[in-house]
Amino acid sequence: MSEQLTWTPIKEFQEILFTQAGGIAKISINRPQVHNAFTPLTVQEMIEAMDICRNRTDIGVIILTGEGGKAFCSGGDQSVRGHGGYVGADTVPRLNVLDLQKQIRSIPKPVVAMVAGWAIGGGHVLHVVCDLTVAADNARFGQTGPNVGSFDGGFGASYLARIVGQKKAREIWFLCDQYDAQEALDMGLVNKVVPLDKLEETTVAWCHKILQKSPLALRMLKSSFNAELDGQAGIQELAGNATLLYYLSEEAKEGKNAFLEKRQPDFSKFPKFP
Numbered sequence: 001m002s003e004q005l006t007w008t009p010i011k012e013f014q015e016i017l018f019t020q021a022g023g024i025a026k027i028s029i030n031r032p033q034v035h036n037a038f039t040p041l042t043v044q045e046m047i048e049a050m051d052i053c054r055n056r057t058d059i060g061v062i063i064l065t066g067e068g069g070k071a072f073c074s075g076g077d078q079s080v081r082g083h084g085g086y087v088g089a090d091t092v093p094r095l096n097v098l099d100l101q102k103q104i105r106s107i108p109k110p111v112v113a114m115v116a117g118w119a120i121g122g123g124h125v126l127h128v129v130c131d132l133t134v135a136a137d138n139a140r141f142g143q144t145g146p147n148v149g150s151f152d153g154g155f156g157a158s159y160l161a162r163i164v165g166q167k168k169a170r171e172i173w174f175l176c177d178q179y180d181a182q183e184a185l186d187m188g189l190v191n192k193v194v195p196l197d198k199l200e201e202t203t204v205a206w207c208h209k210i211l212q213k214s215p216l217a218l219r220m221l222k223s224s225f226n227a228e229l230d231g232q233a234g235i236q237e238l239a240g241n242a243t244l245l246y247y248l249s250e251e252a253k254e255g256k257n258a259f260l261e262k263r264q265p266d267f268s269k270f271p272k273f274p
């Protein structure tokens with residue numbers, strides 16, 4: 001059965017497409033003329049779309065991709081790079097892609113990078129921070145920072161090293177070489193490689209599998225994977241999910257109800273599990 005879907009717009013933006021098919025949302029950078037390089041506006045729009053995905057209870061999984069089939073994303077748009085960051089219409093220089101990276105990491109729903117063509121520079125980091133990456137056979141991966149006067153010492157370095165190992169991560173950054181899809185698969189940088197004409201079909205099939213799973217289990221797992229790496233922020237995320245689960249219990253509701261009913265809570269009926 002073909003998994004090609006009809007995508008319905010969720011909201012109109014200037015530099016991204018934001019669509020939905022059932023429980024899957026798709027955020028697609030729509031600047032193919034520059035291999036989907038991002039400006040502050042592109043990033044701001046992706047942040048808003050991610051936020052909508054977080055708040056919509058009918059959305060269970062998010063695909064991040066780029067339009068055109070030739071690039072996922074080529075990183076920050078060097079033509080708008082100014083003194084201290086990337087400059088948008090308000091003339092303020094920004095590095096707001098770092099906020100987007102944190103958001104992709106902490107949104108309590110799986111984010112799947114669907115990569116055709118270039119995933120380079122800050123665009124490469126975007127796929128790195130996604131939970132899963134499905135790549136087309138024309139995908140090419142790499143960092144360019146030391147060539148163009150930039151670097152990402154956050155997730156772009158440390159999380160990359162967790163994925164491919166310290167030696168390989170240092171090679172990727174120090175040499176700025178490019179790696180094809182098979183090489184990326186071999187180093188564990190992507191989950192699967194498929195022919196370009198099967199990319200969306202395969203990604204959607206993976207998303208449908210994910211949608212059949214328990215959303216709370218997926219949420220707990222994502223924050224558990226993050227907690228091991230993200231220090232206090234990771235623990236906060238995992239603990240927040242524990243609080244969510246606790247709020248769902250009768251035991252927690254007894255505490256709230258007793259307060260509202262101006263009585264002492266009776267926790268005696270709740271078991272002290274071994």
Ligand SMILES: CC(C)(COP(=O)(O)OP(=O)(O)OC[C@H]1O[C@@H](n2cnc3c(N)ncnc32)[C@H](O)[C@@H]1OP(=O)(O)O)[C@@H](O)C(=O)NCCC(=O)NCCSC(=O)CCC(=O)c1ccccc1C(=O)O
Binds near residue numbers: 086098145153156
């Ligand atoms: C991706 C390429 C290797 C593809 O090469 P090729 O197929 O030959 O295509 P081109 O002819 O080069 O490109 C076609 C067209 O697109 C334009 N373009 C491509 N990439 C960009 C870009 N990033 N910015 C602006 N324009 C771009 C290119 O100029 C062509 O236009 P024409 O008008 O047709 O000439 C190759 O294109 C390439 O190497 N691109 C640049 C990749 C790159 O260096 N990206 C930036 C890396 S730095 C970064 O992403 C910063 C990330 C970030 O924001 C950040 C993160 C953490 C901390 C700090 C920061 C920070 O903000 O600095």
